[in-house]
Amino acid sequence: MGIYLNIDKKAGNFHLNFLHSCEKAVIGILGASGCGKSMTLKSIAGIETPDRGRIQLEDRILFDSKNRINLKPQERSVGYLFQNYALFPTMTVEQNIMAGLKGDKQEKRRIAGEMMERFGLEKLAGQLPGELSGGQQQRTALARILVTQPQTLLLDEPFSALDGGMKERLRLEMGELLHSYEGVTFLVTHDRDEAYQLCDHLLLMDQGKLIEAGPKEALFEAPKTVTGARLTSCKNISRIRKTGLYSVCALDWGNLEFKTEKPMTDEITHIGIRAHDFYPLNEWEYSMEKRRGVNSVFPVKNPSVTELPFEWCITVREGILWKCPKNIRQHQADNSIPYGLGVKPSAVMLLRE
Amino acid sequence: MNEVIKILSGLDWSPLWISLKTGIVATCISFFLGIITARWVMKSSKGMKAVIDGILTLPMVLPPTVAGFFLLLLFSKRRPLGILLYEHFSIKVVQSWLGCIVAATVIAFPLMYRNARAAFEQVDINLIHAGRTLGMTEMQIFFRVVLPTAGPGVLSGTILTFARALGEYGATSMLAGNIPGKTSTISQRIAMVIQDGDYLTAGIWTLIVILIAFLIVFLMNMISGRNMKHIKRW
Numbered sequence: 001m002g003i004y005l006n007i008d009k010k011a012g013n014f015h016l017n018f019l020h021s022c023e024k025a026v027i028g029i030l031g032a033s034g035c036g037k038s039m040t041l042k043s044i045a046g047i048e049t050p051d052r053g054r055i056q057l058e059d060r061i062l063f064d065s066k067n068r069i070n071l072k073p074q075e076r077s078v079g080y081l082f083q084n085y086a087l088f089p090t091m092t093v094e095q096n097i098m099a100g101l102k103g104d105k106q107e108k109r110r111i112a113g114e115m116m117e118r119f120g121l122e123k124l125a126g127q128l129p130g131e132l133s134g135g136q137q138q139r140t141a142l143a144r145i146l147v148t149q150p151q152t153l154l155l156d157e158p159f160s161a162l163d164g165g166m167k168e169r170l171r172l173e174m175g176e177l178l179h180s181y182e183g184v185t186f187l188v189t190h191d192r193d194e195a196y197q198l199c200d201h202l203l204l205m206d207q208g209k210l211i212e213a214g215p216k217e218a219l220f221e222a223p224k225t226v227t228g229a230r231l232t233s234c235k236n237i238s239r240i241r242k243t244g245l246y247s248v249c250a251l252d253w254g255n256l257e258f259k260t261e262k263p264m265t266d267e268i269t270h271i272g273i274r275a276h277d278f279y280p281l282n283e284w285e286y287s288m289e290k291r292r293g294v295n296s297v298f299p300v301k302n303p304s305v306t307e308l309p310f311e312w313c314i315t316v317r318e319g320i321l322w323k324c325p326k327n328i329r330q331h332q333a334d335n336s337i338p339y340g341l342g343v344k345p346s347a348v349m350l351l352r353e
Numbered sequence: 354m355n356e357v358i359k360i361l362s363g364l365d366w367s368p369l370w371i372s373l374k375t376g377i378v379a380t381c382i383s384f385f386l387g388i389i390t391a392r393w394v395m396k397s398s399k400g401m402k403a404v405i406d407g408i409l410t411l412p413m414v415l416p417p418t419v420a421g422f423f424l425l426l427l428f429s430k431r432r433p434l435g436i437l438l439y440e441h442f443s444i445k446v447v448q449s450w451l452g453c454i455v456a457a458t459v460i461a462f463p464l465m466y467r468n469a470r471a472a473f474e475q476v477d478i479n480l481i482h483a484g485r486t487l488g489m490t491e492m493q494i495f496f497r498v499v500l501p502t503a504g505p506g507v508l509s510g511t512i513l514t515f516a517r518a519l520g521e522y523g524a525t526s527m528l529a530g531n532i533p534g535k536t537s538t539i540s541q542r543i544a545m546v547i548q549d550g551d552y553l554t555a556g557i558w559t560l561i562v563i564l565i566a567f568l569i570v571f572l573m574n575m576i577s578g579r580n581m582k583h584i585k586r587w
Contacts, residue, residue: 087483
């Protein structure tokens with residue numbers, strides 16, 4: 001059973017084409033804008049129709065071009081949270097929530113009332129969407145969806161319309177909601193924090209193709225492609241030349257030598273190192289490590305520093321970025337700039353184009 | 354002053370009723386036809402859209418007399434359609450009140466159609482998608498989501514349509530003629546009395562027209578203003 005997605009759709013120059021199957025989970029689709037992630041979501045909802053393919057969610061076939069199955073959006077039992085929430089502007093919060101309900105008015109009001117209570121919207125029942133804050137709009141949209149008891153949740157960039165603090169709070173709320181939700185969830189996003197925090201299983205997409213897929217932990221620990229590394233926000237990526245079975249020369253970083261944990265194959269064209277994976281070394285430690293020869297080390301040259309609330313962003317040389325945790329009360333970076341940096345072979349990710 | 358009272362007391366009020374009746378009927382027809390056509394044109398392909406839109410907008414940009422001429426060609430009792438209508442259904446368009454309605458509708462219809470279409474095209478497509486995924490039928494979506502959202506635009510289209518239908522002169526005079534008590538609308542009456550040199554009566558009718566026009570637009574604005582209060586638009 002599980003989930004089976006095979007979508008093939010051409011739209012102008014853009015070609016969305018991929019196949020993936022996995023177990024029921026909170027599935028995140030991570031990609032840059034225009035990669036086809038929204039079109040995938042719309043195909044699942046039945047808003048867009050693929051040219052060919054099959055979409056099956058557990059025991060329900062929503063679309064199958066071979067057997068001419070194409071359920072209407074109304075029959076797919078999906079709850080679609082739109083990026084701008086798409087609340088009906090002329091209806092009140094209560095009317096919006098009742099919009100998808102069937103049955104007599106009393107019953108609808110009762111069910112909508114329960115849902116408003118769950119989302120803390122009771123006081124806003126008579127308000128119009130234009131009078132609500134972004135967070136209230138999102139809650140209303142979620143209430144409107146969940147009241148119809150959909151078997152699938154489709155979340156399209158749910159937090160992109162919100163600002164900082166509100167975003168974080170609603171993400172936590174969403175996490176709880178998804179945890180207790182029994183159906184399948186698809187979450188489309190370009191934000192790796194969001195994807196990591198809310199999803200179990202991730203699909204990385206680029207230009208209509210599926211680049212990588214798998215459990216989020218595995219994908220973040222060891223992406224296999226350059227695009228995958230970028231999408232999981234690896235800051236340091238360099239072209240390489242092989243110098244041995246377990247060592248490479250980083251062409252974009254002044255030909256520094258790096259040792260790898262896994263043997264090099266012909267497929268590997270790049271390496272990636274996460275900005276947090278370097279560790280600082282003083283002059284003595286540097287020479288010790290260099291002599292030991294287990295980890296890769298290099299001296300810091302022309303550092304430039306940017307301060308963030310909780311970390312220093314230090315460009316150490318030729319574009320290598322190091323993120324060093326710091327205290328919020330600390331503002332002088334001078335002591336933080338070490339003589340050199342080291343990196344373990346296991347932190348050097350082997351990537352293919 | 355005495356003269357004004359004398360004219361007023363002896364005034365034939367029939368043009369007022371004929372104009373109002375014509376305006377209301379023509380607006381009703383245009384309202385439904387305009388909305389249906391707007392939806393139909395929006396759904397058609399790009400090339401078709403341009404052609405149909407052009408044809409439907411023609412009556413608005415052409416001189417009304419040209420539209421009147423075409424209508425006369427179509428409905429004349431010496432022409433196939435006119436003969437058919439008259440002999441089989443006893444319907445007479447030329448020189449009749451029906452002619453007033455046909456002329457006013459044809460001239461005013463593009464205003465309704467264009468405004469309705471512009472209003473519908475402003476509706477966020479995601480609202481419709483949302484309605485579908487929530488399980489609403491297409492009819493529910495149209496009447497409960499699209500129409501109310503497009504409301505202000507549709508309403509202003511209706512106002513303009515009514516105003517245009519009320520004041521129609523060119524096509525009406527050609528198709529329906531100027532038969533007192535039957536097809537003589539206010540605008541035709543004004544033209545007639547001016548030809549007779551009766552500027553005072555013309556002035557009185559002009560004042561009446563101005564009053565009606567202002568009243569209607571004012572009323573409609575009040576209504577649409579009330580509906581729009583909650584919708585934030587610039």
